[in-house]
Amino acid sequence: MDNSDRLAASAEDIGKLLDRLTAHAAMRLNSLQWRPTGRDGVVPRGESAETIAQSAFLKLLNGAKWDAEKALSTVLMGIVDSQIANLVRSWENKRFQNLKTTSIDEEPEINQITDEGLNPIELTERAEDDDIALKILDALEVDSSEYRVASAIFDGNLKRSDIMSAAALSASEYEATKKRLRTFLKKFWQNQAANQHKESATRP
Amino acid sequence: MNKNDDSQSGTQFLSNLSSYAFNTETLPSHEEAKKILASEKIDTSKLKIWVNDQLRSARAKQKLTEAEKKRSKMVERFSAIRSRLSQGTEELRESVMAKLQILENSSPDLAQVYCRKFEETSDEDLPDLEAELLMLEKWNEETEK
Numbered sequence: 180m181d182n183s184d185r186l187a188a189s190a191e192d193i194g195k196l197l198d199r200l201t202a203h204a205a206m207r208l209n210s211l212q213w214r215p216t217g218r219d220g221v222v223p224r225g226e227s228a229e230t231i232a233q234s235a236f237l238k239l240l241n242g243a244k245w246d247a248e249k250a251l252s253t254v255l256m257g258i259v260d261s262q263i264a265n266l267v268r269s270w271e272n273k274r275f276q277n278l279k280t281t282s283i284d285e286e287p288e289i290n291q292i293t294d295e296g297l298n299p300i301e302l303t304e305r306a307e308d309d310d311i312a313l314k315i316l317d318a319l320e321v322d323s324s325e326y327r328v329a330s331a332i333f334d335g336n337l338k339r340s341d342i343m344s345a346a347a348l349s350a351s352e353y354e355a356t357k358k359r360l361r362t363f364l365k366k367f368w369q370n371q372a373a374n375q376h377k378e379s380a381t382r383p
Numbered sequence: 384m385n386k387n388d389d390s391q392s393g394t395q396f397l398s399n400l401s402s403y404a405f406n407t408e409t410l411p412s413h414e415e416a417k418k419i420l421a422s423e424k425i426d427t428s429k430l431k432i433w434v435n436d437q438l439r440s441a442r443a444k445q446k447l448t449e450a451e452k453k454r455s456k457m458v459e460r461f462s463a464i465r466s467r468l469s470q471g472t473e474e475l476r477e478s479v480m481a482k483l484q485i486l487e488n489s490s491p492d493l494a495q496v497y498c499r500k501f502e503e504t505s506d507e508d509l510p511d512l513e514a515e516l517l518m519l520e521k522w523n524e525e526t527e528k
Contacts, residue, residue, distance in 0.1 A: 183441035184448075193438065194431050195413045201430065202416035203407070205423045210401035228423070229430050236434055240441065256410050309393030315400070332399050342403070361404040 183240050191251045197232060200255050204228035207263045209361075212368040213311060214270070222266060235259045315367060324348060324356040325363060475509045482516040489523050 205228035235258040239245065245254050316333070319326040324346060331345035343353050402408060411419060420427065479501055487494035497516065504512050 184445050187438055187441040187445050193434060195416075197427055197431055197434060198420060199410050199413055199416040201425060201427050202411050202419035202423075205419060205425060206405040206411070207407050209423075210405040210407050213397040213401060228425055229427065232427075233430055233433065236437065240437055252410055305392060305394060307393075308397055312393035312396045315397075328403070329400060332403055333396050337399060337403075357404060357406070360400075364401065364404050 182242055182245050185245060186239065186251070189251045196252055196255070199252065200235065200259060201228050201232040203256060204231040204259050204263070207260065209365065211263070211267065212365070212372075213308075214267070226266070231259055231262055234262060311371070315364075318367060319363070324352060325360045328353075328356050328360060472506045472509065475506075475513060479509060479513050479516060482513070482520060486516065486519060486523075493519070 208222055208228055235255050238258050243258060316329060319329055327346035328342055331342045336342045336345045348356060483494055483497055
């Protein structure tokens with residue numbers, strides 16, 4: 180039985196699964212917005228949550244690996260995640276190449292590796308990310324539940340129970356905080372993108 | 384950006400904070416998904432039509448494969464029946480020939496007539512010819528008594 184036979188025979192409600200898969204892809208793409216967006220952003224033009232979900236289905240129909248014990252939803256989610264990871268990887272490679280080309284005259288030792296195993300370009304990127312992370316923490320109201328959650332994550336807490344305990348939140352507060360943080364991050368990135376756009380427009 | 388020894392780099396923090404806020408570790412429930420799609424202004428209806436078309440053609444392909452399997456099983460069965468039938472015809476021919484030899488001993492003229500008939504008889508009519516010869520055999524036996 181090949182993948183198309185298994186898909187045709189699958190008991191899962193395909194319509195609902197498509198909604199869930201597309202929503203997941205949309206959230207994954209949203210979660211990448213701390214990286215540059217727009218023309219040279221992580222998500223290329225023409226690529227969207229719908230095209231990613233469609234391409235995952237097509238890949239499965241064309242014979243992508245489908246572990247017999249895994250449900251259709253799990254397999255499709257895995258394909259979507261790997262497609263998005265590939266977008267990030269390809270953006271990073273492209274960005275690294277661009278930076279290398281533009282910096283080569285100014286920085287002859289661009290390939291030099293630091294003690295941390297990073298080259299100067301990677302160090303610059305890391306500094307930029309550090310700067311954005313600090314801006315996020317600064318923008319949150321100290322002692323608000325959003326700030327406490329962000330601090331808990333900053334301190335390395337990743338599991339739900341660890342975050343709840345570190346941020347002193349109940350289950351319902353945890354979910355509500357998550358939604359507020361999501362809205363906050365969306366606005367923050369929108370402002371960030373607008374500022375970047377302004378800066379590049381005023382550059383001679 | 385080191386707050387303390389356990390803290391992460393800005394890159395890791397941004398990635399972890401985003402994964403947390405946007406729930407990227409699990410597939411949302413259908414109810415959650417509908418809310419997300421509405422807030423992101425995403426319409427999946429065209430995608431659903433496309434996927435249903437793909438599945439319809441996959442199902443058609445599946446039916447075709449099943450029909451082909453059925454057909455090849457039938458072909459196998461037919462060839463087995465045909466081979467058994469041809470074996471039976473051979474046995475019938477030998478039985479007719481044996482009866483003709485017996486008839487030749489008792490009525491050579493009649494045997495010649497039946498020999499010609501045997502040459503002209505199709506496989507389908509062989510059982511009738513054998514029945515006729517059997518009757519002749521019995522009639523001869525009766526008259527000899």
